[in-house]
Amino acid sequence: MTCSVRDSAGNLGDNTFAVTVEDTTAPSLTVSSSRTATATSANGAAVTYTPPTATDTVSGTVAAGCDRASGSTFPLGPTTVTCTAEDEAGNIGTESFTVxxxxxxxNVLQPVNADGSSLFKLGSTVPTKFQLTGASAGISHLSAHLYLQRIGSGATGTVLEAISTSSATTGNLFRYDATSGQYVFNLSTKTLSGGTYQLRVDLGDGANRTVNISLK
Structure with a gap:
C-alpha cells in the first residue's frame, strides 16, 4: 500500500508498506452426540454414528474425519472419539464425543439377594452368580472380576441363606458355566470376620455394579 502527501509548494512525498491478510481461524465442526451401546462380544460392539461436517469462514466447507471410524468395533467402557478438520491455511479444528x-x-442371582438382605454363615462359601442378557447374552468369555470390601462390623442382612458345599474360587476372576449360562465365583469367607461386605462385580465396562452381603 502506498501513501502520499503534498506540501504547499507542490512537493510530493510518498511511502509504502505491506498489509498481509492471514486466516488464523480454525474450521468449526459439527459432530455426533455422545452415545451408548450394548456389548455383543467380549471385544465390545460395532457402533455407527453420523459423520462429522466442518465449515470455515474463508475456505468454506472442508473435509472432516475422526480417529475411530463409524461402524468400527468399540471396546467395553467409554471411548473418546476425536474429530478434526483442516482449512487451506493449515488451521485445525477439533471436536470430540464419547461412545x-x-x-x-x-444383576446378581440367587443365593445372593440383589437388595442386600442376604445373611451367610461366617466361614461358608458364597456362590456369587450373574448372567449376561440381551445383546450380550452370547458372550461366554468376558473377563469379569469380583472385589470385596468390608463396610460395617454389624450384619445388616436379614435373610439367612443356605450353606453352599461348592469349592471356593481362588483369585478374583469369575468362571463361565456353559451348562447354566452363568458366570460364577464361589467366595470363601473363612478368612473374613463378621459384618457387612460390599461385593463389586467388574465387567470391564466402567459400570458400577455392587451388592451387599452380611456374614455372621
Whole structure:
C-alpha cells in the first residue's frame, strides 16, 4: 500500500508498506452426540454414528474425519472419539464425543439377594452368580472380576441363606458355566470376620455394579 502527501509548494512525498491478510481461524465442526451401546462380544460392539461436517469462514466447507471410524468395533467402557478438520491455511479444528459400551446383565442371582438382605454363615462359601442378557447374552468369555470390601462390623442382612458345599474360587476372576449360562465365583469367607461386605462385580465396562452381603 502506498501513501502520499503534498506540501504547499507542490512537493510530493510518498511511502509504502505491506498489509498481509492471514486466516488464523480454525474450521468449526459439527459432530455426533455422545452415545451408548450394548456389548455383543467380549471385544465390545460395532457402533455407527453420523459423520462429522466442518465449515470455515474463508475456505468454506472442508473435509472432516475422526480417529475411530463409524461402524468400527468399540471396546467395553467409554471411548473418546476425536474429530478434526483442516482449512487451506493449515488451521485445525477439533471436536470430540464419547461412545460408551456396556455389558447387559441380570444383576446378581440367587443365593445372593440383589437388595442386600442376604445373611451367610461366617466361614461358608458364597456362590456369587450373574448372567449376561440381551445383546450380550452370547458372550461366554468376558473377563469379569469380583472385589470385596468390608463396610460395617454389624450384619445388616436379614435373610439367612443356605450353606453352599461348592469349592471356593481362588483369585478374583469369575468362571463361565456353559451348562447354566452363568458366570460364577464361589467366595470363601473363612478368612473374613463378621459384618457387612460390599461385593463389586467388574465387567470391564466402567459400570458400577455392587451388592451387599452380611456374614455372621
Amino acid at each position: 460408551t459400551v456396556t455389558a447387559a446383565w441380570s
